[in-house]
Each structure stands twice: as structure tokens, then as C-alpha cells.
Amino acid sequence: MRSLQLCRCGEPLEFAEVANPKPTGTEVFLKVLAAGVCHSDLHIWDGYYNLGGGKTLKLTDRGVKLPLTMGHENVGEVVAVGPQARGVKVGDKRLVFPWIGCGQCAVCKRGDDQLCMSPRFLGVFRDGGYATHMMVPHPRYLVNYGKMRPEFAAPLACSGLTAYGALKKLGSLIKTEPVVVIGAGGLGLICISILKAMKGKGAIVVDIDLAKREAAKRAGALAVIDGKAADVLEQVKAAAGGAVWGVIDFVGAGNTTKMAFDSIAKGGKVIVVGLFGGDVTIPVPYLPMRAATLQGSYTGSLAELNELVKLVRRIPLPLLPTATTKLDNGQKVLDNLKANKVVGRVVLTP
Known part of the structure; x- marks a missing residue:
């Protein structure tokens, strides 16, 4: 698999290539069909958040480790499943919920993974979709988006x-x-x-x-x-x-x-x-x-993503002005986004 990685904050992303990993347990391995480039990726690329008054929250203070494959707005096609993965099969095309928590704390158990204090967010704390393939830890995080085109479905996961x-x-x-x-x-x-x-x-x-x-x-x-x-x-x-x-x-x-x-x-x-x-x-x-x-307000829950997809499938709308470009152009898209030259969403396709 080939991925576009953040290796040093503020510097251009770099390509890396490794053998495809084999999913274990409940894991699901997907071929990435679409990966939205989100404005919050700029903060990760910069390596900090501006808190005002000359103060910053550094990426490392959040527990983010480099190198990192960003990309949290993803649609993929299932290409392999772990032996305990249930509910999806090879060939299924799914929207990926990226805001994954620890699964054990009270916050996660009430369904608010996005507020977990030990997050495992895809594209933030675990590798995301700026790649040809990505791994998802459990089928529960895969949402059937119906007949939408992948590039229109992908931004639903965050935007x-x-x-x-x-x-x-x-x-x-x-x-x-x-x-x-x-x-x-x-x-x-x-x-x-x-x-x-x-x-x-x-x-x-x-x-x-x-x-x-x-x-x-x-x-x-x-x-x-x-x-x-x-x-x-x-x-x-x-x-x-x-x-x-x-x-x-x-x-x-x-x-x-x-x-x-x-x-x-x-x-x-x-x-x-x-x-x-x-x-x-x-x-x-x-x-x-x-x-x-x-x-x-910080993103939303898995239940809310399912609600949203159900809503959009029932009432189809042109959700965003959307352009697509190849994964090779990922750095250029980030540069344009930082320069305020993007209207709507640009989605990477491997």
C-alpha cells in the first residue's frame, strides 16, 4: 500500500510504501475510494492549535505521533476482513466513521466516542485515508452510504x-x-x-x-x-x-x-x-x-452519522461543491487550502 505521510510538521508530506497488512480479529482492510481534505488537517500539518495570547496547543500535547497518514473523511471498498469481523464482506463499499474512542470508558459506552479522553481517531491518532488502503478496527465503524458517489459521501464523515x-x-x-x-x-x-x-x-x-x-x-x-x-x-x-x-x-x-x-x-x-x-x-x-x-461542538457520534446518512439517502441534496484529484496531488491541495483557494471540498482518489 502507498500512503502520503506527515513526517515533520510544517514540511511537505512524503510518500511511503509498505506491504499490505493482513487484518486480524475484527479488523477490516479497505481500498480507499475517496478521501476528503479537511481544513482541520491544516492544524495537524502545522503541528499546533492557536489558543490566543501567544499560547499554543502542540500536536504532541494531544498524543499525536509522527509519521502519520492524515485523512479522516474516507470511503473505501472492503478487500479483506479479520476472522472476527461480522456484517461486511469483500466488495462492500462503505463510509468510514473516524472518531473512534477506546471503547471501554463511560463516554464511549454512552455512544460518544468522539469525546473519549483516549481517542484513536483515524487520520489523527491512527493512519487515515491519504493512502491507497486503510485499516479500520471494527465493522461497526463502516456505514452503508447507498448509491451516492464516493466523493460526495466521504465528506459526510467530518464536514x-x-x-x-x-x-x-x-x-x-x-x-x-x-x-x-x-x-x-x-x-x-x-x-x-x-x-x-x-x-x-x-x-x-x-x-x-x-x-x-x-x-x-x-x-x-x-x-x-x-x-x-x-x-x-x-x-x-x-x-x-x-x-x-x-x-x-x-x-x-x-x-x-x-x-x-x-x-x-x-x-x-x-x-x-x-x-x-x-x-x-x-x-x-x-x-x-x-x-x-x-x-x-466537536464532530459527532456514530449514531449521528448513521442518522445523517439516512437523512441524506432519503432527501438527496447537492451537499458540497466537490472536486476530485489524485492522491499524488495531496500536498498541492493542502497548499491551496491554506492559501484560501478552495471553495467547497477537494477529495483525493488514489
């Missing part, structure tokens, strides 16, 4: 699941109130479509990039607003009809989270998803006085 998990945290208000979406990258754009599938009222999208605002408009946003505008808060409130009840911040920078919090009405909710970095200062009394919710 789709993360947007879906954030929307669920807003609860029933998505049915009656527009949701303000900050950031029209892969997450923001897929959120617009998933919100439609959930029969939500719609999305008001804020982004500083004209091309991404245009993409959001084509995807069906109720309104698009330039995040650099001096009166951005007034425009957001006007588009929402005067009161903003729910905001999802897919950027996750200090200024975007502050803008989100400043925009909400009493009882409003801000869900922070993005990892751009920085910090934010909010007067503590405002939280109780405004009955405000400021909540983080």
Missing part, C-alpha cells in the same frame, strides 16, 4: 457530521428561526444543505470571501453578508428579522465568536465549531443576564 451535530445542538429553533452560519467553507456550505434536509427555516451566511459568499448563495442561503462590513451586526440582525436566536461559528476565531455572541438575543445560542484559534473575552454577567448559551 457533514460536524454540521449536523452543531445543528442538533440548536434544537427546535432551526424550524422557526434562521440560523446564522459564520464561514462558508466546506462546513458552512454543507450545513446549508443539511439544514434544508432537516426542514429548517434556512441559513444567513457570513464570510469575508466573495467567492465563498457566492457559493453560499448558490447553495440556497437566505442571505449572504460580508464579514468585513463595518455594520455586519446590523446586517445580520436585519436579515434575521431583528432577533438572532442561533449562530454556528464554523471559523472559530476570537473575532468571529465575539461577533456571534454580540449578535444573539436573550436566550440565544452560539455553537462554536471552528478551530482557527485565538481567544475571546466576554463579560461574565452577560451569560446569566442574557440567558445566553456559548457551547462548543
